[in-house]
Amino acid sequence: DIDDVGHKYHLELVLEDILDKDSTVNCTAEVLYHLGNKNIAPDVQFTIEGELKNTDEADNTFYNRIKSLEKELVAENIPDSHGNVSPEMEPIRLLAWVASGYVIWQNSTENTKFQLAQIKHVKQVKRSDEYLEFDYMILLHEMVSQEIFPWQMTVLWHPQHGVQVTQDSRQPKHALE
Amino acid sequence: DQVLHIVPETFQQVQHLQHLCSTLLLDLWKPLLPEDIWAGEDLHIRVPAPLVQELKDSLDQHMISYKVLIPDVQELVDRSTPRERSSHRQVPEGYVYTQYHPMEKIYQWMTQIQKSNSELVTQHYLGKTIENRTMYYLQISQPSDKTKKIIWMDCGIHAREWISPAFCQWFVKEILQNYKTDSKISRFLQNLDLYVLPVLNIDGYIYSWEKDRLWRKNRSPHMNGTCYGTDLNRNFNSSWGSIGVSYNCSSEIFCGSGPESEPETRAVAQFIERKKSDILCYLTIHSYGQYILTPYGSTTKPPSNSEELMYVAEKAAAALMGKYGTSYEVGPTSLILYSNSGSSRDWAHMIGIPFSYTFELRDKGTHGFVLPPDQIQPTCEETM
Numbered sequence: 001d002i003d004d005v006g007h008k009y010h011l012e013l014v015l016e017d018i019l020d021k022d023s024t025v026n027c028t029a030e031v032l033y034h035l036g037n038k039n040i041a042p043d044v045q046f047t048i049e050g051e052l053k054n055t056d057e058a059d060n061t062f063y064n065r066i067k068s069l070e071k072e073l074v075a076e077n078i079p080d081s082h083g084n085v086s087p088e089m090e091p092i093r094l095l096a097w098v099a100s101g102y103v104i105w106q107n108s109t110e111n112t113k114f115q116l117a118q119i120k121h122v123k124q125v126k127r128s129d130e131y132l133e134f135d136y137m138i139l140l141h142e143m144v145s146q147e148i149f150p151w152q153m154t155v156l157w158h159p160q161h162g163v164q165v166t167q168d169s170r171q172p173k174h175a176l177e
Numbered sequence: 178d179q180v181l182h183i184v185p186e187t188f189q190q191v192q193h194l195q196h197l198c199s200t201l202l203l204d205l206w207k208p209l210l211p212e213d214i215w216a217g218e219d220l221h222i223r224v225p226a227p228l229v230q231e232l233k234d235s236l237d238q239h240m241i242s243y244k245v246l247i248p249d250v251q252e253l254v255d256r257s258t259p260r261e262r263s264s265h266r267q268v269p270e271g272y273v274y275t276q277y278h279p280m281e282k283i284y285q286w287m288t289q290i291q292k293s294n295s296e297l298v299t300q301h302y303l304g305k306t307i308e309n310r311t312m313y314y315l316q317i318s319q320p321s322d323k324t325k326k327i328i329w330m331d332c333g334i335h336a337r338e339w340i341s342p343a344f345c346q347w348f349v350k351e352i353l354q355n356y357k358t359d360s361k362i363s364r365f366l367q368n369l370d371l372y373v374l375p376v377l378n379i380d381g382y383i384y385s386w387e388k389d390r391l392w393r394k395n396r397s398p399h400m401n402g403t404c405y406g407t408d409l410n411r412n413f414n415s416s417w418g419s420i421g422v423s424y425n426c427s428s429e430i431f432c433g434s435g436p437e438s439e440p441e442t443r444a445v446a447q448f449i450e451r452k453k454s455d456i457l458c459y460l461t462i463h464s465y466g467q468y469i470l471t472p473y474g475s476t477t478k479p480p481s482n483s484e485e486l487m488y489v490a491e492k493a494a495a496a497l498m499g500k501y502g503t504s505y506e507v508g509p510t511s512l513i514l515y516s517n518s519g520s521s522r523d524w525a526h527m528i529g530i531p532f533s534y535t536f537e538l539r540d541k542g543t544h545g546f547v548l549p550p551d552q553i554q555p556t557c558e559e560t561m
Contacts, residue, residue, distance in 0.1 A: 082277055083544055115545050146393060148391045
């Protein structure tokens, strides 16, 4: 408890590579939830002990595949109702996971617990520069209220420049119908 | 492999045959033991294929005559093995337990399960849903003269938690396939009856297949049909409407217009109320989160038997982890998850059922409600 400021949490955690369960890295972090204005995202400071795996090869493979598509990529329901994701869509899903992490961070309070539930829709947006751009409609599940929040997010990505969410907005519940 | 028929004529021949049996480790079909080989008595030996020639040579050398009784053991085995489609099949042939099934298939499965296991399984009417669909539960009960205590398990109270009904079906299959051979299960059934409700929220489940995969509640209409669904797990008469709910129909945790306002809730509650003095354990299966939750959600005040409840739950979590390393958190909902009122688990405990648990199955959010089918088997195996 920090008077007049908020609540600070000190965390020790282990990061696990989704694609390689044996690859883990220790991490320490400090999260400060602000008192008062709940519309400000919590402050996060972190240190990673060691290095994250190099993913250049996979990044470039994906990048080149999308760059060489004749028509812009369009897909929906990732995963499908049964939980299946086609191999070509795996990177699209991973990108959404990362980007949704940013959206979740920006919208979290001490009383929320968000998870990405599903990608309803994704559309690639043509760009003249070297970046890839995807317009996602995702569903976020919030554990305490059990609500499903449709959320739109515009995601930019480049193998060397990483992920950026340039725009995001919560959608009305019936945006899906 | 071949089976040879030999009638030894002399004591030396008997000795030689005994020697061959022990050095070559031959499979004696008749008699059972080498010391029972006698001159003038029939001898049947099964000889592994690689040794057939060597053995025959040795018999020739010692002037022991033989006949080939079975020229190809495997061929005989294949011919006499009952084919898959035998009438003694315990579980519906071809039913794939590692896939998610729509409601009509589950209805068919229940009928089939009862038909092929009628000595143990009976299907019973429980009630009707708001959209007038029939709710059935399966009773797994070994005939006996003593009255047995009951374990009740329901699945699918929340529509989108597909792994839950998948688990109930798996559970039934496991019990039926193994009760004759597994001593733990057969002991269980000697003393307990199992009542399984594979899908509690049938309308919601169907809706999640046809219209909205992430639907949670039932399908009762409110406000002139402009809003649908009550959260059945907020609708039971356990501190109903007090905490962790919404009074607004558009919320996922809408508790309904009153306790037991929903036909599905009433169907379950009335049955359990009637049988409560015989019910030892109430289990309700959900996803996701990997928890074994004990009462209560509506208050942090511990239940009267909380030590025992925790002890059993911790044992369960440890056994579960022993299978694939999956870790489950154990404890009262109000302390480790969130506050809620009107849950079926709280209600079951409040009316006197000593052991009442909510299981939140895999995973921890990576796939959440949309758990891929390749996780059905490990999830069900570890939970079993």
